[in-house]
Amino acid sequence: MKKIYSFIVGLLGSLAFVSCDDFLTVESPDQLNSENFWRNASDVEAGLAACYSQMYLMTYSSDKWSFAEVKWPVEAYREDIVSLGSDAMNYPNWVELYLFTYSNGNSQIASYWQSYYRGISFSNQIIEKTKEISNDIISETEKNKYINEGRFMRGFYHMQLLLNWEEIIIRDKYITDPNDLNKNLSSREEAWKFIVEDFKAATNLPQEYDSNNIGRATCGAAYSYLGWAYLTMAYEYPEKEEEYLNNALQALNNVKGYELEENFLSMFDGTNKNSKESIFEIQFSMNTANGASYRTQFHKWMACSELGGWDEILPTNKLLNEFTKEGTNEQGNYDSRLYETIFYQCDYFNNNNVYGMNYDDWFNNNGTTYNKPVFRKFLPSTLEELEANYCAINVPLMRYANVLLMKAEILNKQGFPEQAIPLINEVRSKHGDMPAMKGTSQDEVQKQIEHERMIEFPLENMRWYDLRRWGKLSEELESAGRSGFTESKSFYPTPLTEINSNESLSSK
Template sequence: MNRYIYLFFICIGLSFSACDEDYLDVKSPDQLTGESFWRNESDAEAGLAAAYSQLECATSYWGFAEIKFTVELFPSDLIKLGNDALNYEDWFSIFNFNTTAGNTQTTQYWNIHYKGINYANQVIEKVGEMTEEQINTSAKDRILAEAHFLRGYYHLKLLLNWEKIILRDAYPKGLSGIDKGVSERTECWDFIIKDFETAAIHLPENNSIENMGRATKWTALAFLGKANLFCASETNSDPAKYYKAAKTAFEPIVAKKGDNLETSFISMFDGTNQNSDEALFELQLSTNTDNGSWFKFPYHRWLKPAGLGGWDEIAGSDFLLQEFKKEGKTAIDGRFDHRLYETLFFDDEYFNDAANPRVYSYTYKEWWDYNGIPYDKTGFRKYLPKSEDEFYSTAIGNNIPLLRYADVLLMYAETLNELDETSAAIPHINVVRARAGMPAMTGSSKSDVTKQIEHERICELAMEGSRFHDLRRWGKLNATMADHGRTGVSDATHFFPIPESEINSNNAIE
């Protein structure tokens, strides 16, 4: 896909040049427009690349981490703010649940996702109109399926963060198309689910090396299951319908992959095992700058605590550290849950063995005495590069997993448990625990499994953006945040406000 992505700049102007209104009396016959651009398969691929280009807000050097991580991680009870993050009022307001409609981070998050939706809609319409002489049927079907997946994905990310969103099922062809109101959540869920269902029909099971990172059938099925599971927790009419649909979506993935998880947990985050067999969808980054492309970012510097020479924007919460430790040193080698050591830096003999320093040839205590300045926070290790050269570089191009098979196993177990198939859920939980060096879970009741799934989702998915949404869909947000000293959460602040810029430009929103 990378060989097409540099062309996405061509497509940026298509949403403007495709308008019905004519603003110029004379048009150059050589100028590409929304009508003349879509000529062949190469153009279709370039248009699709534009739709992929907005993934995870990875659109600007400085903005990537500051938009993605602040919006998705700061509301969670698994983090505390680093010292430097306190300097940014808009970041601080997200953490304190008092975000306004003018917040720059949430506004950019909203705008970038809708830009991705706009590009996906252009592909769906324009490639859909292409003839067999322009593009062969199999390529057309796949490109359309990917566009449906991306449209569903962008809408899903928005619906997880806003109570009501605008369903954009077509790109605006004129100023009149901009005005559109928000939809009820049930309508949004059904729309997202339909897009994932449509995508799963024509997407391939595997990617060739040159197409690595593009959505596959398993990607679409995994997100189809997730959308149904999350929707089930919100509906009062027939939740079993959505749980059953989630089970149906997850089942073929589990049948294909079985108990196969990557042996090394941290390798999927430190750049040494990119596009692993466990990755169902992964943000493709790279240090390659051919043809002026730029897909590397300083997100490791944003994540690094001050003791590691970073910008000190985020740290692990005390609750997260204790949740990892609550089962004690019961791993097969007498240590804590192995995911603890691969997610956090903390004061432990594991990190303080001078004969075997774990962090770029330094012990934990040596790092926290960096420049003689003591540090009182728990740092994140997850996503930091394994290579010491990369660690000290200004930008890195390591991929970021967006959905892993371990997450599917936990969601599948949750689905089975909700359908009262509790005994069938437990083995899938234990597969995830075994990779972390932990023994099989104790307990066998439905409530035991529910509690265990919450614990595993914390330990397995910390920093992967699921925690806040999990708490909200489980109806545990207010009580949990209060228990962890996070105030300001109420029914009115479970979601971000619609950005002021959208309200001002869209006459259908009050």
């Protein structure tokens, strides 16, 4: 299989027939369909390409902006560390997400749900159809590897849905009968157990791939997501807390072969794709050979208007204050993650450190400068790339820093803060250039973990899941001046599109 990002989107047209509405289409006998497509390893890998493709959330044909317009409004606009940019106010379906006034008819919620269920459908085809290929064509060992990769992706999509919806539909088979579309929501506990089993199977995946297969799921990714699943379950099911914490720690201890990246910004500006810290990330490329389309405009979506972007998302003062609250280090600088995440008015950025110019040169209205903190993370490294219409910056979904901080959280919750502290300090020293944390008690360590996760993962959309896990959504949103949130908004409602097409739900 060629590099994942080198062929995913180009194959989507040819794989359209393997969607879950395959049974609704009358196929010509000389055309490929879901019954005669699965012939050899090349076909399986093409199917896997379609499976991975749904991470891109490109629901509007092959446009270049919908990836950002679905992922970050749905996952990030709820968070207390971001606010709407000026242009975002023009889109009512985004504003609804920010204000918590959305209904089950919100289009972005529906697009997210539909894309990930398409990914699940593709995953189920990999799992089922690969088994049917003769062992003379694909060995049993190779088939198991493909099937486990399909199970990782199925677990991944189900978990992303379960993190955003309180109850989801477990789709555990490839649908060829329209009646099978009608299925009830599963209990949350049932869904977690299903996800865990898929990730367990995926731990048999290779630890790494050659350079032609960068981007594929590995056993490290499987163990990381398995650990995250168990950690979340430990909070949701306190009667099984000890068991799930032990399971989570065991899974995360099996994440091996990764290191923290010293150059934090490089993981988010396109200069260090698939870094030594990266465990799983969405792949993009500027390659357009043979009609391929895996570049985006999400740098325009991320950038403020002053930098030539669309001004859709901004950091809050609360986030900026969190970066600075510990004061400066011995060199007189704040946590270095601040400068690599946010542009703001300060001596550092007024030293030609904003694309070769001073901050005040960019943020200037008729000779009057102003301070407008904006995101730097996920912007290209050069002015030429910033001004370009397209970018190909990868999006890390799971990093080793997350593994270390999850391990620290587990150890501290188990009553071993002294074992958690070195893990926290490792992240602080490599990514923040900050001295060792202060405090040794369980409560102090938990507060430090909350601080580190808040400033480590902006725009990586971990914050909402963290706060819900800790039972702090209401408290933190209120402290950020966000109104409209109630506990009933901790999860999204089942999309109206699903209710209308699923008789098991529409009949209720």
